[in-house]
């Protein structure tokens with residue numbers, strides 16, 4: 001716990017996570033697809049934007065509240081869905097959700113999560129979103145919709161950038177198997193991290209709690225997640241399926257994985273209420289643009305109403321301010337809270353969120369902006385455009 005307070009930023013939490021986790025598990029969180037170009041670019045693209053401050057505005061109080069998925073959020077940040085959370089810390093999704101509740105922000109639970117959506121909903125009163133897929137078996141997806149409605153979820157995020165699993169070469173190299181098993185290749189790394197390995201390997205078993213009882217293939221025997229993804233994901237999903245899901249759910253729905261203004265417009269026309277501009281944290285199509293670079297065009301395409309969420313690469317509160325100035329409603333984070341979780345469970349997630357909140361508020365104050373909603377394009381300038389103009 002004392003150590004967590006020594007983390008001055010998300011990068012410090014990442015180093016703590018790397019120390020605590022066996023290398024294959026850390027790499028599963030930290031890594032991306034192919035050459036990890038998009039993974040790196042998602043983060044570095046933020047430094048191409050300058051924040052242009054106003055001066056002599058009264059910033060004695062700074063308002064940060066917003067509305068996301070129709071729910072109040074204390075500040076414009078949400079937690080992106082991440083699967084297999086129990087692998088990173090035994091307290092899993094409930095620890096993350098509890099920290100989200102304390103910070104008054106939206107939590108999203110992955111279909112690939114290790115906690116049943118009903119259990120999550122019971123334990124977490126805050127705003128919650130379920131990340132859904134359109135499976136080959138549409139009946140299974142419809143069943144998820146009904147379960148989410150019954151459990152009181154406020155919104156759905158439909159992930160559309162996973163027609164096949166991305167090529168994660170760190171996982172191939174490490175021989176990572178899901179759920180983790182002691183293979184010869186990983187034995188050394190697991191043995192070096194007994195504080196993770198013993199509880200993880202002997203404690204409650206890894207379970208894709210929301211799907212394992214539903215998917216016959218999974219229930220009938222051990223099978224790698226990669227095989228499972230290959231088998232269940234439907235490459236034929238199209239816009240008609242989005243229209244169908246929007247009708248079935250009839251509530252706040254974001255399409256996660258939108259990259260272009262065209263697809264953003266089409267998402268809204270198909271019944272979605274928002275888009276998550278995302279390349280899956282650089283874990284799917286390597287070479288896809290950085291989300292931050294697409295925000296302004298996406299906002300221009302969909303107009304003022306829909307939620308536009310910038311997902312991926314956020315490592316500082318100032319990154320959130322830049323995304324908002326370009327037109328985002330909010331940002332979402334994956335790795336930053338997972339690093340915190342791995343470093344110190346719920347307290348680690350809390351530390352990540354506290355650091356980001358403080359950074360965001362300090363950024364607004366220094367930029368002379370006393371209401372996050374007042375951030376506008378005038379507060380941000382692209383260095384690349386400046387070079388073009390020179």
Ligand SMILES: Cc1cc2nc3c(=O)[nH]c(=O)nc-3n(C[C@H](O)[C@H](O)[C@H](O)COP(=O)(O)O)c2cc1C
Pocket residue numbers: 028029030042080081082083110111112113131159256278279280281282283311312313314332333334335336338
């Ligand atoms: C370990 C891990 C697991 C993830 N699992 C899922 C998932 O199950 N479903 C999904 O839509 N996105 C998943 N994502 C992607 C995140 O929702 C999000 O798009 C991404 O982490 C954002 O980038 P960031 O990590 O730079 O914040 C996962 C990301 C990570 C790092």
